[in-house]
Amino acid sequence: MKLTAQHLAKTIAGKQVLSQLDFTWQTGEIVGLVGRNGAGKTTLMRTLVDQYHADHGQVAIDGRNLAEAPQARQNLIYIDPTEVFFTRMNLAKIAQYYAAGYPHFDQNRYRSLLAANDLPLTKRYGELSKGYQALVVMALNLASAVPLILLDEPFDGLDLFIRETIVKAVIEEVAAGERGFLIASHDLAELDGLADRVLFLKRGTISRAVALEQVRSEAAKLQLVFATNQIPAVVRDRGQILNIQGRVITALFPAYTSVVKAALTAAQPVLMEVLPLSLSDLFRSEYAGEVRHG
Numbered sequence: 180m181k182l183t184a185q186h187l188a189k190t191i192a193g194k195q196v197l198s199q200l201d202f203t204w205q206t207g208e209i210v211g212l213v214g215r216n217g218a219g220k221t222t223l224m225r226t227l228v229d230q231y232h233a234d235h236g237q238v239a240i241d242g243r244n245l246a247e248a249p250q251a252r253q254n255l256i257y258i259d260p261t262e263v264f265f266t267r268m269n270l271a272k273i274a275q276y277y278a279a280g281y282p283h284f285d286q287n288r289y290r291s292l293l294a295a296n297d298l299p300l301t302k303r304y305g306e307l308s309k310g311y312q313a314l315v316v317m318a319l320n321l322a323s324a325v326p327l328i329l330l331d332e333p334f335d336g337l338d339l340f341i342r343e344t345i346v347k348a349v350i351e352e353v354a355a356g357e358r359g360f361l362i363a364s365h366d367l368a369e370l371d372g373l374a375d376r377v378l379f380l381k382r383g384t385i386s387r388a389v390a391l392e393q394v395r396s397e398a399a400k401l402q403l404v405f406a407t408n409q410i411p412a413v414v415r416d417r418g419q420i421l422n423i424q425g426r427v428i429t430a431l432f433p434a435y436t437s438v439v440k441a442a443l444t445a446a447q448p449v450l451m452e453v454l455p456l457s458l459s460d461l462f463r464s465e466y467a468g469e470v471r472h473g
């Protein structure tokens with residue numbers, strides 16, 4: 180199953196938050212959604228599920244435009260963690276609501292996910308700590324048996340063990356190929372090991388979509404020291420400088436070809452070392468120098 184967002188635009192309170200936004204995402208895929216604070220990640224999620232009506236553009240699942248075939252929306256779930264309607268309900272009651280909304284809701288799955296984490300059905304959601312609330316949201320997402328799951332900051336404030344429980348659940352669900360996750364997160368380290376692709380949201384649109392395995396095979400992050408203070412042309416022309424400390428230059432080369440390597444070697448570096456390339460490096464290079472408007 181494949182979701183396609185085309186030319187999405189949304190203005191809120193006079194501010195154009197999304198504009199000409201396009202991407203695809205399908206089951207079997209874990210896609211990360213990253214961006215600076217206020218970039219519009221939550222707005223995008225709300226727009227995908229029509230909690231916010233898009234001003235322009237469309238969202239389709241397997242070619243069915245959700246505006247014209249609203250029943251296709253049942254293939255998509257977004258539980259907005261900051262605005263849940265069930266704070267005062269106990270965990271059993273919440274499941275009844277979801278079972279009414281999602282015809283394939285699996286009560287046994289929900290109960291076993293809660294039991295595995297010692298969460299009694301009699302507890303009210305609002306009485307739980309933030310981490311356990313995140314687990315309940317995850318249990319609802321999974322038990323709803325919906326193919327395309329939107330997660331908004333699922334790792335925010337979670338301890339290592341709860342975080343691992345959520346990561347494991349995501350990986351297991353996707354492995355079977357019937358689910359896909361779109362995960363908005365500032366936790367770049369967690370996304371780095373989890374996402375197949377990462378979408379960078381900038382100025383209201385997807386400025387870059389990166390397949391992490393592919394980028395790691397094509398790009399390189401290097402630490403370089405040259406004998407003089409002059410930065411060689413190849414570094415400026417073919418690389419993106421991430422950091423300069425004294426004479427130590429850390430640069431990202433998006434296309435680290437044999438030609439680039441030869442040009443660097445020809446510049447006779449005193450030190451030239453390949454460093455592990457992380458999602459944080461890609462984030463830094465994408466957003467460096469971005470002018471912020473709040």
Ligand SMILES: Nc1ncnc2c1ncn2[C@@H]1O[C@H](COP(=O)(O)OP(=O)(O)OP(=O)(O)O)[C@@H](O)[C@H]1O
Nearest residue numbers: 191192196214215216217218219220221222223473
């Ligand atoms: N209901 C609203 N009323 C007014 N402005 C809004 C509303 N919802 C979103 N915005 C504005 O839209 C922009 C995008 O907000 P959004 O919450 O989507 O960003 P985000 O990328 O999820 O941010 P963060 O990473 O900080 O959670 C912000 O400038 C925000 O102030």
